[in-house]
Amino acid sequence: xxxxxxxxxxxxxxxxxxxxxxxxxxxxxxxxxxxxxxxxxxxxxxxxxxxxxxxxxxxxxxxxxxxxxxxxxxxxxxxxxxxxxxxxxxxxxxxxxxxxxxxxxxxxxxxxxxxxxxxxxxxxxxxxxxxxxxxxxxxxxxxxxxxxxxxxxxxxxxxxxxxxxxxxxxxxxxxxxxxxxxxxxxxxxxxxxxxxxxxxxxxxxxxxxxxxxxxxxxxxxxxxxxxxxxx
Amino acid sequence: xxxxxxxxxxxxxxxxxxxxxxxxxxxxxxxxxxxxxxxxxxxxxxxxxxxxxxxxxxxxxxxxxxxxxxxxxxxxxxxxxxxxxxxxxxxxxxxxxxxxxxxxxxxxxxxxxxxxxxxxxxxxxxxxxxxxxxxxxxxxxxxxxxxxxxxxxxxxxxxxxxxxxxxxxxxxxxxxxxxxxxxxxxxxxxxxxxxxxxxxxxxxxxxxxxxxxxxxxxxxxxxxxxxxxxx
Numbered sequence: 001x002x003x004x005x006x007x008x009x010x011x012x013x014x015x016x017x018x019x020x021x022x023x024x025x026x027x028x029x030x031x032x033x034x035x036x037x038x039x040x041x042x043x044x045x046x047x048x049x050x051x052x053x054x055x056x057x058x059x060x061x062x063x064x065x066x067x068x069x070x071x072x073x074x075x076x077x078x079x080x081x082x083x084x085x086x087x088x089x090x091x092x093x094x095x096x097x098x099x100x101x102x103x104x105x106x107x108x109x110x111x112x113x114x115x116x117x118x119x120x121x122x123x124x125x126x127x128x129x130x131x132x133x134x135x136x137x138x139x140x141x142x143x144x145x146x147x148x149x150x151x152x153x154x155x156x157x158x159x160x161x162x163x164x165x166x167x168x169x170x171x172x173x174x175x176x177x178x179x180x181x182x183x184x185x186x187x188x189x190x191x192x193x194x195x196x197x198x199x200x201x202x203x204x205x206x207x208x209x210x211x212x213x214x215x216x217x218x219x220x221x222x223x224x225x226x227x228x229x230x231x
Numbered sequence: 232x233x234x235x236x237x238x239x240x241x242x243x244x245x246x247x248x249x250x251x252x253x254x255x256x257x258x259x260x261x262x263x264x265x266x267x268x269x270x271x272x273x274x275x276x277x278x279x280x281x282x283x284x285x286x287x288x289x290x291x292x293x294x295x296x297x298x299x300x301x302x303x304x305x306x307x308x309x310x311x312x313x314x315x316x317x318x319x320x321x322x323x324x325x326x327x328x329x330x331x332x333x334x335x336x337x338x339x340x341x342x343x344x345x346x347x348x349x350x351x352x353x354x355x356x357x358x359x360x361x362x363x364x365x366x367x368x369x370x371x372x373x374x375x376x377x378x379x380x381x382x383x384x385x386x387x388x389x390x391x392x393x394x395x396x397x398x399x400x401x402x403x404x405x406x407x408x409x410x411x412x413x414x415x416x417x418x419x420x421x422x423x424x425x426x427x428x429x430x431x432x433x434x435x436x437x438x439x440x441x442x443x444x445x446x447x448x449x450x451x452x453x454x455x456x457x458x459x460x461x462x
Contacts, residue, residue, distance in 0.1 A: 085322075087322070088319070088320045088321070088322030088323055088326075089319045089320040089322070089323055090319070090407055090408075091316075091318070091319025091320070091323040091406050091407055091411055092319055092320055092322040092323035092326055093407070094402055094404070094405065094406050094407030094408075095319075095323055095326035095327060095329070095330065095405065095406060095407075095413055096326060097398055097401065097402065098326070098329070098330055098333075098394060098395075098398045098405055098413070099326065099329055101393070101394040101395075101397040101398050102329075102333065102394035104397075105393035105394050105397060106393070106394060162332070162336035162337070163329060163332040163333035163336050163337060164329070164332075166332040166335075166336060167328055167329045167332050170328065171325055171328065173325070174325070174326065174329055175322050175325050175326060176321055176322055176324070176325030176326075177321075177325075180322055182326055182329070
């Protein structure tokens with residue numbers, strides 16, 4: 001029986017744009033596990049299986065509910081320990097946390113300030129008012145105000161990718177010769193932007209762009225085939 | 232026979248302040264290898280054993296010369312594979328590179344702009360003119376100019392540590408339950424500052440400060456016992 005995954009969807013049911021759901025989606029593919037995704041919107045908190053924290057991803061595996069992308073990755077790696085590891089050894093699992101913390105404090109916080117208005121634009125109509133009010137409260141200003149100088153902030157955003165850039169300049173994946181969960185965490189952020197925005201985040205000759213291309217190719221182009229506005 | 236390590240020294244022979252040398256020093260201790268350090272100054276390029284790139288650390292192990300801190304770590308881990316690993320598995324080694332690239336593009340570049348004048352002040356008199364001119368050329372301005380607004384830049388520096396902070400808030404070391412080379416790389420930067428500057432980089436209640444304390448305690452306080460101006 002395939003695993004069920006509740007997956008954030010935009011205006012169209014097949015536009016999937018949660019960075020955390022993309023982490024889980026890539027992790028499932030890495031493990032070679034079949035999945036059926038259920039499109040879910042921000043305002044459908046009651047539709048999630050219990051327990052949950054009102055957010056996705058949530059997976060149901062043979063009746064067992066696991067929520068939170070980090071818990072899902074740990075669960076999959078432990079439950080399906082006979083399949084390719086998402087992490088490597090215990091040291092690698094700990095170091096993956098550093099990459100994740102960089103993604104959440106630097107990459108995703110930088111990205112959201114570039115694309116938040118695009119997210120609003122491509123959210124399902126029934127989500128738009130919730131999305132606008134919750135994000136405007138968080139930013140303390142309007143979504144239009146957040147993104148209005150994004151062209152001017154683009155060089156600083158690109159510079160903030162230096163640790164990633166230097167890494168994938170020297171090795172194919174963040175995790176080395178082959179991709180692992182650290183790659184999926186970082187890639188989730190780019191896939192989020194790509195699904196929802198046509199803003200050019202990366203220069204064409206950026207090594208980060210080449211790495212993103214390698215990620216898009218994985219698993220028969222799983223991420224490349226997903227509906228997207230970005231390149 | 233102990234390994235010999237050429238180690239950057241300041242005005243006093245026992246003030247050792249190279250972040251790259253501290254990486255190697257901690258790596259040697261992690262491996263339980265005896266070392267005799269040779270104090271070395273920037274302007275003593277001719278005193279280094281061949282081959283070298285005019286920089287330290289350089290080690291000599293039973294006649295074999297290895298230079299560059301990254302090459303030294305790889306050498307030690309391969310040559311002394313029966314001793315505790317510096318990296319963990321191949322995935323962990325690759326992820327260590329990400330931590331190293333973060334250290335070199337974010338942490339060290341932020342730090343040097345806070346402490347470069349202190350480095351000059353505590354360098355050996357015969358190094359000071361070389362140090363000043365090479366660094367002023369790099370920064371395109373005087374050392375005094377580089378550091379003059381450092382108090383104002385301190386909050387941004389501390390914010391740049393968020394990936395590290397969140398990691399060591401949730402686990403004892405960057406590498407997990409026990410320290411590994413990723414910790415030594417990051418710690419080398421703090422030990423550099425500590426050896427040469429009394430500028431308060433971290434708030435006392437910062438989780439990064441607690442982690443630094445754990446690092447200072449390792450190997451019978453190897454790094455804590457070293458001459459320092461910082462806390």
